[in-house]
Amino acid sequence: MENFLKKQNIKFIEAGFLDLHGVLRTRTFPADKIDELTSEGYGFDGYSVGYSNIEDSDLLARIDPTTLHVYEIDNIKIAFFLCDLYKDEKPLEIYPRYILKKIEKELSYKVLIGPELEFYIIKEDGSKDNGFYMASHPEDEDELLKRRLILELENIGINVELTHHEVGPGQHEITLPAMSPLEMADLTVFYKKYLKIFFSQYGYKVTFMPKPFEGLAGNGMHVHLSLWKDSRNIFYDDGLSDEAKYFMGGLLKYAPNIAVYTNPTVNSYKRLVPGFEAPVYLLWDWGNRSVLVRVPKYRKINPKNARVEYRAPDASGNIYLAFASIINAGIKGLKEKIDPGDPFNDNAYKPENQGKFKTLPNTLFKAIEYSKNMNLFSEELKNRYLKLKIKEWREYENYIGKNGLTLNTLAVTEWEIARYFWR
CATH class of the missing domain: 3.30.590.10 (Glutamine synthetase/guanido kinase, catalytic domain)
Known part of the structure; x- marks a missing residue:
């Protein structure tokens, strides 16, 4: 995937998911982070998006490579991915994408x-x-x-x-x-x-x-x-x-x-x-x-x-x-x-x-x-x-x-x- 992004001259990765209301939440990373985002993912506050209690709110988002879409703004190419969500390295079972x-x-x-x-x-x-x-x-x-x-x-x-x-x-x-x-x-x-x-x-x-x-x-x-x-x-x-x-x-x-x-x-x-x-x-x-x-x-x-x-x-x-x-x-x-x-x-x-x-x-x-x-x-x-x-x-x-x-x-x-x- 990293070679693909380089060949396409993609500069950024936007990785996101829908919160429980259905609002898109994303983070943006330099394109060279692709392997890390695929294998390890990134951590975020699950309480602020409706998926966790405040006292136990650490969740993990890991990109699904099959959801890739490449788009361009101001001559800058961006790779957009949707993520699967995890709690303690297990799929988050209340995550609507997982349910569907x-x-x-x-x-x-x-x-x-x-x-x-x-x-x-x-x-x-x-x-x-x-x-x-x-x-x-x-x-x-x-x-x-x-x-x-x-x-x-x-x-x-x-x-x-x-x-x-x-x-x-x-x-x-x-x-x-x-x-x-x-x-x-x-x-x-x-x-x-x-x-x-x-x-x-x-x-x-x-x-x-x-x-x-x-x-x-x-x-x-x-x-x-x-x-x-x-x-x-x-x-x-x-x-x-x-x-x-x-x-x-x-x-x-x-x-x-x-x-x-x-x-x-x-x-x-x-x-x-x-x-x-x-x-x-x-x-x-x-x-x-x-x-x-x-x-x-x-x-x-x-x-x-x-x-x-x-x-x-x-x-x-x-x-x-x-x-x-x-x-x-x-x-x-x-x-x-x-x-x-x-x-x-x-x-x-x-x-x-x-x-x-x-x-x-x-x-x-x-x-x-x-x-x-x-x-x-x-x-x-x-x-x-x-x-x-x-x-x-x-x-x-x-x-x-x-x-x-x-x-x-x-x-x-x-x-x-x-x-x-x-x-």
Whole structure:
């Protein structure tokens, strides 16, 4: 690896991981430290990132060479790596990347996963373009810049399926090909970082925050999934298979219990309101964007394209926990043969449908309460994670009280912008 870095004229190594909230934490080293970082790693304070108690907080981060991405800023090449975490030379079992890796290894299926990450591009003066869904230039003022971005992504080894303008002014989506959950989670961590770096060079800001602007479409992370066994898509059986329906049944039944992982912030629940193509009701249907679980039907379903889309998640949290919870919920549905019910062939947002169906939690606090009824992960992880989330909610409550607001406000507060904008 050291020879490779020298040949590529790489000057620095950036080695990092997601904390329990899902915030990227990194350290930068001279490139000649690569062998040491691979074999020995570097020590850090696990208490400050949510993984340890203060009285026993020394953890070790060791780079995973398979996660390498090389990027360039100001003509300086940097090698980016994600790390595995260790406590007393043993894998840290509450580390979400370790958990997702373990789930993937123990499954008797191969999972293909493809998230659609929406984001806003904001100009230096705070303005946005005047674009709309699938807008082209000139309404999509960032179209040419996005094409330049795609070329840059391809130059660093990231393939792109497509890009388009989303519903909100200044809102966009770039779709990546489906891959294994761990590969996709790792790639998404770097992808989010790189987009922010790329656009910052032109004086723009990028946010994946679920609801950065009141009254405009929120940023989702719709997750497409399929299960494969012996090179066969088990979601297909001359149409949508029973296995696919059971998997959907698990997603629908356990959606409230996993919401604290898939929609992990106060701001997440200001996106999950009717009228903005954000799901609220625990329903499924073919091609219906008003329900929680959608089965795409652009083309006739076949062995290659059979999949389900889980529309609740956003990209504001720990993507390893989000993917792990979604997969666990779906697999539970498969094992328990949970019937998802009939497809809902209607607009769930119609006034006459309000209050008829079970819903997702509408606040982070309610999501925390629902999560206590399901043991997806170890008690240690669950307790540590929920402790952070309860603290987050209490801080928001305190802000709301001091500013004369109510907890059911849909206004996007300064507290949320300060906390979540750079997620």
